Amino acid sequence: MEIGTGLIGRRFRQKRRELGITQNIAAQRVRTSQSQVSAFENGNDKALSRTKVEALAKLLGVDLEELLSRQIQDRPALKCCTNPECPGNMPFARASVIVFQPRFVKTNESHCRLCGEPLVAECANCHAAIQPGLHCGLCGAEFVEPKTDFTGESSEAWAARVRSANQAAASFPQPAVLLRSDTGGGSPD
Ligand SMILES: [Zn+2]
Ligand SMILES: [Zn+2]
Secondary structure, eight states: OOOOSSHHHHHHHHHHHHHTOOHHHHHHHTTSOHHHHHHHHTTOTTSSOHHHHHHHHHHHTOOHHHHHHHHHHTSOEEEEEOOTTOTTSEEEEETTEEEEEOOEEEESOSBOTTTOOBEESBOTTTOOBOOSSSBOTTTOOBSSOOBOOOOSSOHHHHHHHHHHHHHHHHTOOOOSSOOOSSSSOOOOO
């Protein structure tokens, strides 16, 4: 049974422990070996056949269908962090508004490594899969909410200051391709 990220094995182990069932007992009940149950729980999804996984799920009261559907969501996808404070998201001044160039990563992780906020794989507005850029290609919504409230300095100064702080914080190289002129704006620099 091929699954992928080890999520299912972890859930089985957790349920088994909650029920106070040893790997040995679980293995006996589904007619396999303790070492195979152990391998499965450790993320080797091929250690058990689908039939045995289903039997084990029944024994432990694990909702296999729900796990499998979550598994699909956990597959690697292009994601970005939508937190304007995230050091991965680079601000650029466009007139009096700050727009953010998000950092895109292909990952099955659910949270940003830089700031800990959830990563998104789709546009919050129209649910299209995200593509690198400032905006959703389908509906035009920004991936990171533009910032309009800053005081005491110009938008250019704010953006430049935060960019250099972010670059230091995230060791994040300056993106080579920025601000493809999607709303008629010019170069960010
Ligand atoms: Zn982040
Ligand atoms: Zn959209």
